[in-house]
Amino acid sequence: MTNPSLLILPGDGIGPEVMAEVRKIIGWMGDKRGVTFDVSEDLVGGAAYDKHGVPLADETMAKAQKVDAVLLGAVGGPKYDDLDFSVKPERGLLRLRKEMDLYSNLRPAQCFDALADFSSLKKDIVSGLDIMIVRELTSGVYFGEPRGIFEEGNERVGINTQRYTESEIERGARSAFELAMKRSKRLCSMEKANVMESGILWREVVTHVGKDYPEVELSHMYADNGAMQLVRAPKQFDVIYTDNLFGDILSDCAAMLTGSLGMLPSASLGAPMANGRPKALYEPVHGSAPDIAGEGKANPCACILSFAMALRYSFDMGEEADRLEAAVEKVLADGIRTGDLLNDAGVTPASTSEMGNAVIAALDASL
Ligand SMILES: NC(=O)c1ccc[n+]([C@@H]2O[C@H](COP(=O)([O-])OP(=O)(O)OC[C@H]3O[C@@H](n4cnc5c(N)ncnc54)[C@H](O)[C@@H]3O)[C@@H](O)[C@H]2O)c1
Ligand SMILES: CC(C)[C@H](C(=O)O)[C@@H](O)C(=O)O
Numbered sequence: 001m002t003n004p005s006l007l008i009l010p011g012d013g014i015g016p017e018v019m020a021e022v023r024k025i026i027g028w029m030g031d032k033r034g035v036t037f038d039v040s041e042d043l044v045g046g047a048a049y050d051k052h053g054v055p056l057a058d059e060t061m062a063k064a065q066k067v068d069a070v071l072l073g074a075v076g077g078p079k080y081d082d083l084d085f086s087v088k089p090e091r092g093l094l095r096l097r098k099e100m101d102l103y104s105n106l107r108p109a110q111c112f113d114a115l116a117d118f119s120s121l122k123k124d125i126v127s128g129l130d131i132m133i134v135r136e137l138t139s140g141v142y143f144g145e146p147r148g149i150f151e152e153g154n155e156r157v158g159i160n161t162q163r164y165t166e167s168e169i170e171r172g173a174r175s176a177f178e179l180a181m182k183r184s185k186r187l188c189s190m191e192k193a194n195v196m197e198s199g200i201l202w203r204e205v206v207t208h209v210g211k212d213y214p215e216v217e218l219s220h221m222y223a224d225n226g227a228m229q230l231v232r233a234p235k236q237f238d239v240i241y242t243d244n245l246f247g248d249i250l251s252d253c254a255a256m257l258t259g260s261l262g263m264l265p266s267a268s269l270g271a272p273m274a275n276g277r278p279k280a281l282y283e284p285v286h287g288s289a290p291d292i293a294g295e296g297k298a299n300p301c302a303c304i305l306s307f308a309m310a311l312r313y314s315f316d317m318g319e320e321a322d323r324l325e326a327a328v329e330k331v332l333a334d335g336i337r338t339g340d341l342l343n344d345a346g347v348t349p350a351s352t353s354e355m356g357n358a359v360i361a362a363l364d365a366s367l
């Protein structure tokens with residue numbers, strides 16, 4: 001049997017720093033669990049632009065299409081702010097999502113007990129929180145045409161188009177309903193049907209798909225209210241299904257419920273490949289964090305937990321994923337924290353690599 005294959009794209013800023021900790025875990029799995037991955041590595045984002053003049057080389061795209069799963073760190077940074085839009089680092093990530101057709105983006109927000117005190121919200125509001133945002137990832141205003149900056153009379157106009165077909169809404173909805181079936185059978189769909197035609201269609205299609213899942217309790221909410229409800233009473237939600245842009249914003253918002261953006265993993269899944277595994281890319285929800293890049297301060301948990309999602313969703317290794325998640329939880333419970341999870345100036349934060357080493361020690365202790 002061939003080993004499962006992984007393409008690692010560390011990217012920019014703190015991307016390579018947090019990915020180094022995932023590499024340690026991949027090594028540990030080979031040494032201690034007899035699970036070996038065929039790992040290749042390549043460039044994405046600004047790092048790819050520096051070498052190839054594009055944020056994702058065609059060869060890298062082709063490799064991503066072939067592997068069982070892609071792990072991505074983060075892209076972007078101020079160095080690239082003035083680049084032409086077509087070669088900005090973020091375009092590399094968007095190309096991967098679009099060409100791999102990764103339409104279902106799972107962004108879980110789970111508040112570990114050890115961090116309940118650390119959230120900016122009151123402990124009883126977030127403690128025990130475990131929600132899943134399903135973000136449609138390959139359409140909507142991120143990709144709709146027409147788009148661009150055009151001359152209009154004596155000024156310019158910037159245009160982006162929110163566009164959704166029924167089938168795009170439907171396939172994402174099915175993935176959200178399937179997840180709801182495995183969880184507590186509650187799904188809340190968020191759009192703005194009060195002001196957007198695409199929102200009206202969204203609500204209709206999701207309602208229609210819901211007829212195939214009679215056990216799932218479906219509700220609808222305007223996305224602005226959804227943002228407010230997420231900070232008012234987040235535990236009312238289980239699975240949330242929403243569009244590309246609302247999902248981007250709502251998931252950053254949900255991140256703070258867990259204590260830090262440095263805690264939120266994600267899985268971007270597409271249709272099954274010939275081997276039955278879904279096309280997949282795993283990445284932390286956070287970006288390249290230019291304000292702390294290069295200082296060894298980044299929290300690697302989001303990237304490590306993204307790898308745990310890869311074990312679960314791409315490789316059917318649910319027990320190994322549970323073990324890794326439990327190891328992260330133990331490290332946090334033991335009080336080992338990077339700076340984003342500390343507010344006591346008297347405590348020295350763990351570095352990125354100390355945090356990764358602590359996870360390895362917790363994994364060792366779990367055997
Ligand atoms: N998936 C991605 O690659 C991705 C996601 C979001 C933003 N970006 C890009 O990253 C760049 C910076 O964007 P931004 O500053 O708006 O968002 P960001 O997520 O990079 O940072 C926001 C804040 O959170 C902190 N933070 C983020 N991740 C952290 C971690 N792991 N540990 C500790 N602190 C962490 C940062 O220090 C910063 O203060 C931009 O170029 C943006 O386009 C990329
Ligand atoms: C970097 C950017 C393209 C990306 C997005 O907007 O989708 C990011 O914010 C995310 O949340 O993954």
Ligand SMILES: [Mg+2]
Nearest residue numbers: 248249252285
């Ligand atoms: Mg985002």
